[in-house]
Amino acid sequence: MRVDSDISIASGGPTFRKVVLPGELQPAEWPKYRYLILELWKSNKPELSRQIENDKNGCRTSVAQAFVRRLISDYCKEHRLTDVELSDEARKELQDKARVNYEEFLQFFTRKKANLASDLFAPAVVTGDEYEDEDEDEGLD
Numbered sequence: 133m134r135v136d137s138d139i140s141i142a143s144g145g146p147t148f149r150k151v152v153l154p155g156e157l158q159p160a161e162w163p164k165y166r167y168l169i170l171e172l173w174k175s176n177k178p179e180l181s182r183q184i185e186n187d188k189n190g191c192r193t194s195v196a197q198a199f200v201r202r203l204i205s206d207y208c209k210e211h212r213l214t215d216v217e218l219s220d221e222a223r224k225e226l227q228d229k230a231r232v233n234y235e236e237f238l239q240f241f242t243r244k245k246a247n248l249a250s251d252l253f254a255p256a257v258v259t260g261d262e263y264e265d266e267d268e269d270e271g272l273d
Contacts, residue, residue: 146237
């Protein structure tokens with residue numbers, strides 16, 4: 133294998149592992165690769181294009197929310213804070229950082245500039261019903 137001297141590999145930056153899947157790839161995580169296919173797939177059929185776009189937007193929301201939660205969790209651990217103690221200013225900075233990193237990842241991956249809505253990174257509203265559903269799913273009655 134020959135490597136040209138004018139090519140260099142830079143480490144760091146917003147990678148798949150940092151933005152989408154931070155841990156080890158387990159069989160349960162394989163659907164996250166489906167998301168990557170959705171980012172790249174373009175169809176000539178309008179019906180299929182709409183479905184791909186809907187699925188991709190749902191995946192983007194999930195990725196954005198999970199990414200912000202990881203950044204907030206890491207920040208709180210580093211600064212010995214609870215999520216409740218985190219200032220609104222710090223939370224907003226972390227959400228902005230997540231948006232910038234996610235957009236950079238998408239730009240590198242798809243070779244197109246991505247503009248993601250800021251509200252994609254706002255915390256999801258959780259109701260008491262959702263907590264009850266989680267307990268039922270896990271058999272924690």
